[in-house]
Amino acid sequence: xxxxxxxxxxxxxxxxxxxxxxxxxxxxxxxxxxxxxxxxxxxxxxxxxxxxxxxxxxxxxxxxxxxxxxxxxxxxxxxxxxxxxxxxxxxxxxxxxxxxxxxxxxxxxxxxxxxxxxxxxxxxxxxxxxxxxxxxxxxxxxxxxxxxxxxxxxxxxxxxxxxxxxxxxxxxxxxxxxxxxxxxxxxxxxxxxxxxxxxxxxxxxxxxxxxxxxxxxxxxxxxxxxxxxxxxxxxxxxxxxxxxxxxxxxxxxxxxxxxxxxxxxxxxxxxxxxxxxxxxxxxxxxx
Amino acid sequence: xxxxxxxxxxxxxxxxxxxxxxxxxxxxxxxxxxxxxxxxxxxxxxxxxxxxxxxxxxxxxxxxxxxxxxxxxxxxxxxxxxxxxxxxxxxxxxxxxxxxxxxxxxxxxxxxxxxxxxxxxxxxxxxxxxxxxxxxxxxxxxxxxxxxx
Numbered sequence: 193x194x195x196x197x198x199x200x201x202x203x204x205x206x207x208x209x210x211x212x213x214x215x216x217x218x219x220x221x222x223x224x225x226x227x228x229x230x231x232x233x234x235x236x237x238x239x240x241x242x243x244x245x246x247x248x249x250x251x252x253x254x255x256x257x258x259x260x261x262x263x264x265x266x267x268x269x270x271x272x273x274x275x276x277x278x279x280x281x282x283x284x285x286x287x288x289x290x291x292x293x294x295x296x297x298x299x300x301x302x303x304x305x306x307x308x309x310x311x312x313x314x315x316x317x318x319x320x321x322x323x324x325x326x327x328x329x330x331x332x333x334x335x336x337x338x339x340x341x342x343x344x345x346x347x348x349x350x351x352x353x354x355x356x357x358x359x360x361x362x363x364x365x366x367x368x369x370x371x372x373x374x375x376x377x378x379x380x381x382x383x384x385x386x387x388x389x390x391x392x393x394x395x396x397x398x399x400x401x402x403x404x405x406x407x408x409x410x411x412x413x414x415x416x417x418x419x420x421x422x423x424x425x426x427x428x429x430x431x432x433x434x435x436x437x438x439x440x441x442x443x444x445x446x447x448x449x450x451x452x453x454x455x456x457x458x459x460x461x462x463x464x465x466x467x468x469x470x471x472x473x474x475x476x477x478x479x
Numbered sequence: 480x481x482x483x484x485x486x487x488x489x490x491x492x493x494x495x496x497x498x499x500x501x502x503x504x505x506x507x508x509x510x511x512x513x514x515x516x517x518x519x520x521x522x523x524x525x526x527x528x529x530x531x532x533x534x535x536x537x538x539x540x541x542x543x544x545x546x547x548x549x550x551x552x553x554x555x556x557x558x559x560x561x562x563x564x565x566x567x568x569x570x571x572x573x574x575x576x577x578x579x580x581x582x583x584x585x586x587x588x589x590x591x592x593x594x595x596x597x598x599x600x601x602x603x604x605x606x607x608x609x610x611x612x613x614x615x616x617x618x619x620x621x622x623x624x625x626x627x628x
Contacts, residue, residue: 418569
């Protein structure tokens with residue numbers, strides 16, 4: 193994408209940004225995260241169907257450079273997480289220069305071929321192929337074949353089960369968990385300096401991968417993401433055991449949509465869902 | 480008393496300013512209530528981290544009750560409003576992972592509602608008693624152990 197490289201070069205030359213977080217080619221048909229600091233580096237930037245990583249995980253308020261800002265190449269879904277980070281006062285909007293990209297779908301995982309069955313689930317119901325927020329927009333929209341929304345189908349299947357069946361289903365899934373916390377590390381919105389599982393006085397969650405600790409961890413992880421998760425799908429992608437943890441977040445997002453008509457990260461001027469309240473709202477479950 | 484009859488263990492997280500005082504009123508008014516609920520007093524419902532409820536289930540609670548000031552009555556102005564949103568997600572999440580909704584209860588009880596407190600506690604205890612014991616969470620680790628012959 194010549195347009196992307198040109199834009200990046202100009203930004204670095206003008207000193208608007210001190211570096212650009214982007215993607216570079218890696219392996220046969222994959223990409224890897226890449227930080228471009230010079231114009232020569234900018235030549236190596238790419239954007240295609242294999243840019244699966246959500247790069248906003250590399251934005252950290254501690255890393256904001258003193259002179260210049262951070263440039264970031266981001267898809268629509270990644271920009272929603274940047275919006276969330278701004279809303280939650282983790283970063284200032286003016287410190288981030290967003291190079292928005294018109295996204296034509298992404299593969300499920302790095303190194304996969306661009307075929308219909310390899311298209312990521314999040315692309316099935318995507319509404320932000322043209323980002324909602326950006327400083328400069330590059331690329332053109334092209335049609336692509338969207339995958340079947342199997343995530344939604346799985347949620348409906350689980351909802352149709354009895355509580356006992358649901359318990360058994362999730363037990364089977366969570367028992368695979370090895371507590372590697374890849375889901376936490378890959379999530380741009382899991383930015384706590386000390387995660388609740390790292391606290392040991394008192395120890396709230398068992399740290400060893402026991403069934404009970406796994407269940408508690410996965411419940412709490414999903415709860416801490418509720419009303420915040422933008423559905424970038426990185427947690428499910430990085431899970432080495434293939435647990436569909438992302439569907440817990442999707443389920444929580446369905447609730448915020450149903451009860452509040454709220455979609456996280458769509459409007460930078462909104463306040464966050466769990467950080468605000470209305471005097472009157474749904475409380476039919478409270479006696 | 481019947482031998483081995485199931486007595487549910489209910490953990491009740493109550494706010495200091497309304498429900499705890501309401502429960503106190505129930506006591507001083509000599510209202511009769513079932514003894515299965517253990518009260519844990521917290522400053523505000525906004526202080527109740529959902530991990531408390533998880534920990535209660537981990538430790539073998541059969542049911543959990545969370546209670547605080549009515550909306551608008553919070554001693555700290557907005558604690559219960561924030562709590563209400565959190566519970567909305569939490570309740571549905573627990574249901575989604577297979578913990579029956581009949582084991583998690585929420586209520587607003589003010590300092591003057593001693594009678595309401597008694598009704599709610601008795602109601603929760605009876606609901607959970609009908610559901611039977613919930614030790615799946617507590618004993619979840621045992622299912623993977625290899626029994627010694």
